Amino acid sequence: MAIAFNTLLIPVDFSQNTDIAVKKAAELAGKEGAEFHLLHVLRAGSEVDEKFQRLESMIAATYPMIRVRRHLLRGRSVQRAIIECAELLRPDLIVIGKSKPPKKWFGFRGISPDIIAKKSNYPVLTVKPGSADCKTRVILIPIRNFLPERKLEWAVMLAKRYRAQVHLLAIQDRQEHKDWALPQVFLKAYHQMREHLHHPIEYSATGRQSTAKAALNCAELIMADMIVVNPETESGVSGIAGYRHISDLLGKDSKIQVLDIQPYKSELQN
Template identity: 70%
Template sequence: MVKMAIVFNAILIPVDFSLNTEIAVKKAVGLTGKDDTELHLLHVIKPSRRLEQPFKLWAVEKEFEQLRSTIREKFPAARIKTNILEGHSVQRMIIECAGLLKPDLIIIGKNDPPRRWSFFRGVSPDVIAKKTNCPVLTVKPGSAESKTRVILIPIRDFLPERKLEWAVLLAKKYRAQVHLLAIQDRHETKEWALPQVFLKAYHQLREHLHHPIEYSATGQQSTAKATLNCAEMIMADMILVNPETESGVPGFSGYRHISDLLARDSKIQVLDIEPYKTEQNQN
């Protein structure tokens, strides 16, 4: 099952020096717990007139200095590197920075749904996960102090090996329970039965985890909504989804990421994990 050992040598955190940054940094440090993990903090500034740019850079450097000091007060061993990029699109700069740094994980803190002038407006975690091939964890204020006790994994029509690898890593890290959710298209005329892929996923997890694997099934058509409904019912703390196909929520107001449906005080964290190429071929 396991193709690679998942280690955290580098974590990329886009920052806006607000509560979003505080949440993401807390999660990063809590997840790694190691001195050898580098936290790469990224801030994006938009191009402006030549006379204004030096002042912008100075202001950001000052914010970074204060942030470094705050982090080290609580986590003295934290290894911190700062990055300032200039561009009109925050999302594009995150993708470019990830391409250069090759982080093992990207963490995005979301306080409220992005407003018109929000730093994270136009930033879609699932798009970033697909473009960078790097898992993206989205967290909200409600999850800042919460522990990860239950991890939910939706299963559809192919074996999500990369999600299963991360589930094993996180379940061992947090000593968490894993819950599998089989999602069947409700237009299917046959009576529902556990597909072979679901049983294979179950047995692979059982080989690596000591806790019993819980499972359930649903016939709802929207994967994202079915996953959220189950997460709330079983009180899950984290859901592992494939970008777009499992984390995208179409609607009258346009396409949204599954995390946008979560309340500000929600403890549910969303981890977008792009499948391996072999998995995509099966899908």
């Protein structure tokens, strides 16, 4: 399955978050041209026309092949606005720039990239300012108890686009039975990647119970630039501070990008 980046939805707050989201979206769009849909959620009495004009001028000057459309929505929930806009636009990808919380815009009723990906069914890439000047060289793919077809398709496409190394991480939940399907699923995932990528596929295994933390620990160990996860089950972290997205555990200067991809319905039924 070929994956194109013709339509990208970028929530904007005109801060450093916006700058990094636009830059990473442009990296993926490349020279092919794309349409950026810039979404801003207005508070009562706010005026952003001049900010939009400056942002649009910057994109036109830096990325002349990209078309830009602006969207202004009023409401108190940024997350709901993103989901509603995605349902209308049907983007190929949603790109969210996010500094380490708390942050004024993202603290406004908060957003969870994985919940957006799950409810909208569109992939969500979360990037931190630290990834601005970093190339994507290593992509980490957690593998659990089912074959993540959609996630693997995206991993192949991204690995080819960035000429990046792929690392598969087998994660066995301690609560699962010993005779479960991880070895078989992992081998299928490995061979599927080998069929589409010419360079060697790296791999490792862990028995950690928290998938998100296991993926993050491995990403830091192998110096990965991107983690491709299923939303909530692989990107959610529960603790004393409540539920958090894996990106909230990353510092502002982290180069690690997180891509949440909701599985195909057929995957969830198996």
